[in-house]
Amino acid sequence: MTRIYMNRWFSTAYHYINMIRDNPDGESFEFYGTHPNPQHMSLMASDHAETEPDLTGRAYAEFCAEFCKRHEIDLFIPRLHMEEIARHASLFDAIGTKLLVCRDLDLLDAMVEKDKFYEMLQGRDLVTIPDYEVVTTAEAFKSAYEKLTARGHKVCFKPTKSEGGMGFRIINDEIDPLEELYGYVTLSTTFERAHEAFSAVERFEDIMVMELLEGTEYSIDCLATAEGELITAVPRRKSEGRIYLLEENQELLELSRRIANTLRIPYAFNIQVRYNHGVPKLLEINPRMSGGLYITCLSSVNLPYLAVRAALGMPITPPEPKFGITASYIEQAVQINQD
CATH class of the missing domain: 3.30.1490 (Dna Ligase; domain 1)
Structure with a gap:
């Protein structure tokens, strides 16, 4: 049984936990979660949940490391303060907890602050930067x-x-x-x-x-190895309202390969672009699973589970995404008390 910890995440982590748990290989996982709000949806799919303190910097990383040590966590998938987790990765290495996070601190810090990232990409001929x-x-x-x-x-x-x-x-x-x-x-x-x-x-x-970029917007969910070698990418086109199309856009797939080959972002990451006058221009790159990743997984690719396999050093057979899928989402009522 592999133990996974996810700290303060978006509510869509509820989906990612269930996708990892319901994997096609029959691998068993036990989930631990923390959040300041004990009734947050990100905790509802966890097997064990605790309230998270209001900390920053090394103190926050130390809290997470202590949590991992106490619960013998095998893999930590951070979102909140992921820069601090990466900066103090040695705390987790010392207790045998693997991290699903980018350890290139210069790259990670730049991706978090958009102007630094745009400066880093200038002149590298990877993707067009907006004015x-x-x-x-x-x-x-x-x-x-x-x-x-x-x-x-x-x-x-x-x-x-x-x-x-x-x-x-x-x-x-x-x-x-x-x-x-x-x-x-x-x-x-x-x-x-x-x-x-x-x-x-x-x-x-x-x-x-x-x-202002006024053309079609795409969110490209990507999966890479621990060394940043791209395994697969799925462009998700935003349409009217809540409608999305999983599209085999060769221009964006090639853009994803260029970015992956140069920046070497590991595990799961997300590229957001929007067209203007026929040119895809970069909005941002998120070094984590995106909020809409559960929609992309309708491509038949279980990206959260494959990211976990990559972080744990398990072999991955490159998946073949299904494209041409139109998708949306609806609210679903979930009971959060047991009374």
Whole structure:
């Protein structure tokens, strides 16, 4: 019985645990989870769950290492503070716990902070980078906005260090205030509103002001060996609403191979791109299982389980994904108390 620990994860970890447990090889796993919220969905599929303390830095890594030692964990799959886990990997090596994490600290730190990552990729001919500037003052924000619009771009902005859509806004000066009140909540704001908000402080945390990519968006879920050799990649095209298409896009499969061959990101990672004027441009690369990976697994490839096999040093037969699959998802009620 292999014991796996997952610290504070997204709620979709519920799916990943069940996919790993329901593997085609009949391998047995026991799952341990921690989260500040003892009723979080990421814990509902675990066999054992504990409340996670509010710690950062080495103190957090030490908590995780102590947890792994106490429960004799074979494999730790971190999400929260994965940089700190990788930075203090020796704590886990000393107790025999394997880590499903990128150990290249320079690469990992860069992927977490988007501006550093864009700088790292400049001139490497791997993927096209959107036009952007990083700003920390309202004056610099105004200047970046004017430069980008002068180049013919629509503009958006996002914190350099964030996950998913947190902090993402599109600048749209044609917003009708009344329609906005009556309509759905949107990600749009006007330049005036954004500039006014940024002007309220002397300096703010790094914001990336960049060209708005208006074409089709893809999330490419990738699987690699511990050495970063690409095993498989599945492009997932975002359509209207909750509709996705698992698409055999040769341009994006080749892009994935270039990135994997150069950066050598191990295990499971996710490349997000969006087209603009026919060119796929990089949004970000996440060095972990993506939030929508359970949709990609409809390709008949159990990516979470194969990532576990890779981390444990077990052999993997390269899978053949099924493409041309249209998919969506629905909410499902799950009872979380046993009374």
